[in-house]
Amino acid sequence: MSAPVANEIRFEGLGLEYTTKAGPIQAIKNLTGTVPAGKFVSLIGPSGCGKSSLLDIASSLVRPTSGSMLVDGKEVREPRASTSMVFQEAALLPWRTILDNVAFPLEVRGVGKRARHDRARELLRTVGLEGFAEQRPNSLSGGMRQRAAIARALSTEPTLLLMDEPFGALDQQTRMIMCTQLTEIWEQFGCTVLFVTHDIGEAIALSDLVWVMSRRPGSIKREVVVDLPRPRAADLPTNPRFQELEAELWSLLREEADAMHRGTWTGSATKDRTHSTAGDPV
């Protein structure tokens, strides 16, 4: 089979401007970066820096006002069949069973009932929800719904997986568990992943590469390589290299947050701040 398992995504001079009642807003300006094929890249940045906008462009839900996005060298401006997306709100269809929800993308493509149900069951097994196939979304917890949403996104064997703060609505413990599970699942599929998050620890634990976005208008302030070996241990936070990376990312974010709030924020910048993944003070 010659079809790629993972895409390389390149953003070149990307710009996004939109008009609001208050005037034009430049969400993204001159953003250039490459997501290597098959790698897991996290996107972190202060609130309003355009992370979600970048993901919207990556999924072609939104067209950039300047610059372009290239998938495996070819410019792409329309939604692609081999890109899947997971949203912060799982967006499962409440009137369908979990099985039918996970099989939905295949149903839309005309795959027969038997085939798509078999595939869906397989995916549910992968994400650990095999007993819940006949349940409705509203009987599942938040974490389980996100797992179902991930299963749904994987049903089409995407070469690019976009995730917009999928664990944002979950509590800390569930989030940690989901991170480990996500890595295990991803390793089975090997697609390229672009993952937006507020949580520095999560970004480090999951990724090969972390992009730190600048404040609006957003561009890539720094690309930080996460050179922690895979598979990543569960006690990662105690790893000194993890802590170094966390501190580095934290200070990069703080620079941007401080620049945003210069003059308006009166908090004290403590240099010996213990690692907290509480995220941005905004």
Place this chain on the structure above:
Amino acid sequence: MLLGLVAAWEVAGRAGALDPLTWSRPSVIGLEAGRLVNETEFIWDVESSILNIAYGFSVGVAAGALVGATFSRAPTAIRGSLLGWLAAVQGIPFIVFYPVLLTVFGLTRMPIVSIVALVVFIPVTLSVAIGLSSISNEYLRLSRVLLLSRRQAILKIYLPAAVPLVFPGLRLGFSLALISTIGMEFIVASKGLGYRVAESYHAFAVEQMYAVIVWICAGAVVVNSLLSWIEGRLRQDAVTT
């Protein structure tokens, strides 16, 4: 408690404490209600009322769904003022136009069906417009990411999402349809359940009057319960993401 009242009514009636011409007795009413079911004229009255309601309701729901769906896609500012206007107009007792329509259409079904349609149209439009516009944005994004065609998006996402939101409007519409139909049949009609009640009243056929009232109430309760049950089944699927 209801049974207690009915029992007290029966006892008081037999004891002569209640004027039979005004109150009658549950046992007599019950017998009359049973007799009516076999009377052809009564069946025609039932049929007439049901048709009045059914025609009016169908037209009202169809028009309401269409207009409501169109409104929901209008820009927020326009939609707001249109819906506000409709909500204000909702308070008008449209039954008041019955005599006017009688003059225009004569004693046919048209006047009743027109007013019923109007009275159903308003809450259904409001329900559909508000319901559709509150379907979250996330479904729109989902349908685009999954590359749904327009038809697929409507059939597989928007329609199922909208139906439970439309039910309150349907229930209200039905209640108003029933009230209006019976009311107009009271005023002027040649048949129908409302007509039958009025006719019985004027002929001092007290048991018949109460019997028809009982049937009307029973019908209303059955339909409302059915609509509520359907809504309950649909709503249990609603999730708070």
